[in-house]
Amino acid sequence: MKTTRRKMSLVQLTFVTAANMLGAGIIMLPTKLAEVGTISIISWLITAFGSLALALTFARCGMFSTKPGGMGGYSEYALGPIGHFMANYSYAVSIVIANVAIAISAVGYAAGFLGASFSPLQTCIYTIALLWIAACLNFSGSRYSGKLSSITIWGAIVPVLGISLIGWLWFSPSTWLASWNPSSVPFGDAVGNSIALTLWSFLGLESAAVNMDAVEDPQHAVPIATFVSTLCVAVIYVASTNVIAGIVPNADILSSSAPFGLAFSYMLGSTAGKVVMGLMVISCAGSLLSWQFTLARVFKTSAQRGLFPKIFAKVTDADVPVKGMIVILAMQSCLALMTISPTLAAQFELLANLAVVTNIVPYILCAFALKFILVKENIPNAVCNRNSSIFLSGASIIYCVYALTTTDALTFFSGCLATAIGLIIYMVRFNLLKQPMMLEQRMK
Numbered sequence: 001m002k003t004t005r006r007k008m009s010l011v012q013l014t015f016v017t018a019a020n021m022l023g024a025g026i027i028m029l030p031t032k033l034a035e036v037g038t039i040s041i042i043s044w045l046i047t048a049f050g051s052l053a054l055a056l057t058f059a060r061c062g063m064f065s066t067k068p069g070g071m072g073g074y075s076e077y078a079l080g081p082i083g084h085f086m087a088n089y090s091y092a093v094s095i096v097i098a099n100v101a102i103a104i105s106a107v108g109y110a111a112g113f114l115g116a117s118f119s120p121l122q123t124c125i126y127t128i129a130l131l132w133i134a135a136c137l138n139f140s141g142s143r144y145s146g147k148l149s150s151i152t153i154w155g156a157i158v159p160v161l162g163i164s165l166i167g168w169l170w171f172s173p174s175t176w177l178a179s180w181n182p183s184s185v186p187f188g189d190a191v192g193n194s195i196a197l198t199l200w201s202f203l204g205l206e207s208a209a210v211n212m213d214a215v216e217d218p219q220h221a222v223p224i225a226t227f228v229s230t231l232c233v234a235v236i237y238v239a240s241t242n243v244i245a246g247i248v249p250n251a252d253i254l255s256s257s258a259p260f261g262l263a264f265s266y267m268l269g270s271t272a273g274k275v276v277m278g279l280m281v282i283s284c285a286g287s288l289l290s291w292q293f294t295l296a297r298v299f300k301t302s303a304q305r306g307l308f309p310k311i312f313a314k315v316t317d318a319d320v321p322v323k324g325m326i327v328i329l330a331m332q333s334c335l336a337l338m339t340i341s342p343t344l345a346a347q348f349e350l351l352a353n354l355a356v357v358t359n360i361v362p363y364i365l366c367a368f369a370l371k372f373i374l375v376k377e378n379i380p381n382a383v384c385n386r387n388s389s390i391f392l393s394g395a396s397i398i399y400c401v402y403a404l405t406t407t408d409a410l411t412f413f414s415g416c417l418a419t420a421i422g423l424i425i426y427m428v429r430f431n432l433l434k435q436p437m438m439l440e441q442r443m444k
Contacts, residue, residue, distance in 0.1 A: 010221040013208050015150040016290045018229040019283075021204040022156045026237065027105040027284050028348055030244045030259035032197050037181045038245045040194035041238065047198035048234040050399030051205055055230035057367050057392045058209045060384060062222030064377050069301045070209045071362045077376055078369035081307070082426060087362040088302040089422040091206075094359035095295040096328065098203060099288060100336050101351035103127040103134075106284035108348070112258030113277035120340045123347070128333045134288040135325050138296065140318055152286020155279040159260055160240045163267075167243035170267050176246035192406035199403050200352045201237055203359055205230045206366075207294055214297060214319075296325045357407055357415030360400045367396035 008016065033040045067073035071091055075083035107126045111118050118126065137148070181190055208225040212218040215225075244253065244263045256262045258277050265273030296312075300321045303313035312324035341347035370393045373379075374386055404412065 008211070008215045010216070010225060012147065012150055013211065013215045013221050014225040014229050015153055016211065016294075017204060017207040017225050018233055019149045019153040019156075019204075019287050019290050021202055021207075021229065021233045022153060022160070022236070022283065022287065026156060026160060026201060026240065026260075027102075027109065027280055028257075028259070029197065029201055029237075030241050030253055030263075031256055032349060032352075033194060033241060034179070034245070034250050034253040034259075035183075036185075036190055036194040036197070037183070037250070038176050038179045038242065039181045039187075039190045040198070041242055042191050043194040043198045044238045044241070046191070046399070047195060047202065047403075048238065050396070050403070051199070051202040051230055051234060052227075053392050053395040053399065054202075054363060054367070055205050055226050057370055057389075057396045058206055059223035059226045060389055060392070061366055061370055061373055062209050062212060062226065063219055064379050064384065065373050066377060068212075069305060070212055070298070071206060071366050072298075072302060072305070072307075074209070074369045074373065075362065075365040076369075077372040079365070081305075083365055083369070084305060085302070085307045085426050086419070086422055087365045088298055088307065089425070090358050090361035090419060092295065092298045092302070092308075093418055093422070094203070094355045094362075095291060095298065096331055097335065097351050097358065098355035099131060099291050099295060100127065100332055100339070101348050101355060102284060102288045102291060103130045103336075104348050104351070106130055106281055106288065108257035109261065109277050109280045109284060112256075112261055113274060113281060120347075124336050124340050127336050130285065130288065131292070131332050131336070132329055134285065135292045135296075135329050137289055138293045138325070139316070139320055139322055149286050149290045152282050152289070155281070155283030155286065157283075159264065159276045159279055160236055163243050163260065163263060164236060164239035167240075167247060167263070167267065171243055171246040173246065175249060176242065179245050179250035182250055195403050195406040196353055196356050196411075198237075199360075200356050202230070202233070203355065204291075205233075206363070207290070209366075211294060211297055292325070292328075295328060296321050299324050299328065353407060353411045354414055354418075357404065357411055358418050360404055360415075361419055364397055364400050367393045367400070 061074040065074055065077070067076055069076070069084060069088065072084040072088035075087035104123065104127050107118065107123055107130065110126070185193065205226060208222045208229070212222050215221050244259060247263050247266050248259070252262065253259050258280065260280055261273040261277035264276040299308055299312035300315065302308040303310055303324070311327060312321055314323050315321050339347050339350055341350065370389050371386065374384060374389060
C-alpha cells in the first residue's frame with residue numbers, strides 16, 4: 001500500500017522547535033529558579049551562549065549531513081552504528097522522561113486555573129491521561145501536529161512576551177535585588193545550581209534536526225529553524241523570568257505552581273492571572289503534542305535502521321508509528337507512577353534534572369561529529385569554515401561537560417546508569433562480542 005507523506009514547512013518546523021522549548025522550559029521555571037535567586041541571570045547568560053553554540057552546531061550538521069536519522073545520523077559520521085544508536089537511545093530516554101515532566105507542568109497550571117489542589121495520585125492520573133491524549137492527536141500525521149502547535153504556542157508567547165514588554169511597569173529593583181541569593185550560597189555554587197535548570201529550558205533546540213525527515217527541504221529548513229527559534233527563545237527567557245522576580249516576592253514564587261499566572265495577578269488582578277493560567281495550560285499541552293510526535297520519530301528512524309525493535313518502524317498510511325507510540329505511552333505511564341512525589345514541584349524537578357543529564361549525551365556526540373561530517377561530505381572551506389566549526393563544536397562540548405558537573409551526584413550517576421544500560425542493550429541486541437561485523441552488515 002502506498003504511504004501518504006505529509007511534511008511540515010519551514011515556518012511550521014520553526015514553530016514546533018520554539019514550542020518544544022517554550023512549553024517545556026518556561027512553564028515552571030520561575031518557581032524553580034526562585035530557589036537559587038536572581039543570581040541565576042548569570043546562569044542564563046552562560047546557558048544562552050552555550051545553547052546558541054549548540055544551535056549553530058546542529059544547524060551546520062543539518063545543512064551538510066546526508067544521512068537520515070537526525071542526531072543519530074550525525075553521530076554515525078564519527079562513531080559509526082554505535083554512535084547512531086547511543087545518540088538516539090539517550091535522546092529517546094531523555095524525551096520519555098521530559099514529556100512526563102511537561103505533562104506534570106500542565107497539570108500544575110490546570111490546578112491553579114481551576115483553583116484546585118490535587119493529591120499526588122490525582123496528579124499522576126491526570127498526567128498519564130494528558131500524555132495519552134497528546135499522543136492520540138498525532139495519529140493523523142505530522143502536518144496536523146505542526147499546525148496545532150503553531151496555534152497553541154501563542155498560549156505561551158502572548159503572556160511571556162506580554163510580561164517581558166509591559167511587566168517593567170510593575171518591576172521593582174529592590175524586589176529583584178532582595179532575591180539575589182536568598183540562601184546565601186557561595187557564588188560558584190549558586191551559578192552552578194541553576195545551570196541544569198536553565199539548560200532544561202532549552203531542551204528542544206534539536207527538534208528541527210530530529211524531525212528533518214518530516215520537513216520539506218531539510219538542508220535549508222533545519223539550520224534556519226534551529227537558529228531562529230533558539231535565539232528568540234533565549235531573549236524571551238532572560239527577560240520574562242527576571243521581570244517576574246522583580247514583581248513578585250521570592251517567597252510567593254517559591255510556593256506557586258503557576259508562577260506566570262501569579263505574576264499577572266500581581267499586575268492586573270486575579271482574573272488576568274486566571275486567563276494566563278488557562279493560556280499556559282493550552283501552550284504546555286501543545287508543546288507536549290509536539291514532543292510526543294518528536295519522540296515517535298526518534299524511535300521510528302532508529303527502528304528503520306535496525307537499531308530499535310521493529311514495532312517502532314511500523315507506520316500507518318499517514319506515516320505515523322501508532323503501535324510504537326502505544327508502547328512509548330506504556331513506558332511513560334509506568335514512569336509517572338514510579339516518580340510520584342509529595343509535591344508536584346518535587347516530581348517535576350526530579351524528572352527535569354534526569355532528562356537534562358541523559359539529553360547531554362547526544363548533544364556531545366553531535367558536536368563531536370560536526371568535523372567528520374564536513375570531511376566525509378567533502379564540504380569546501382569556502383562553503384563552511386572548518387575552524388569556526390571546530391570552535392562551535394568545542395564550545396558546545398565544554399558547556400555540556402560543565403552542565404554535567406553542576407548536577408547532584410544522584411542525578412549524574414542515574415544518567416550514567418541509563419547510558420550504560422544503553423551500551424549493554426547495544427552489545428546484547430547485536431551480539432557484538434561474538435559477531436562484531438553483524439551490525440555493520442545488517443545496516444548495509
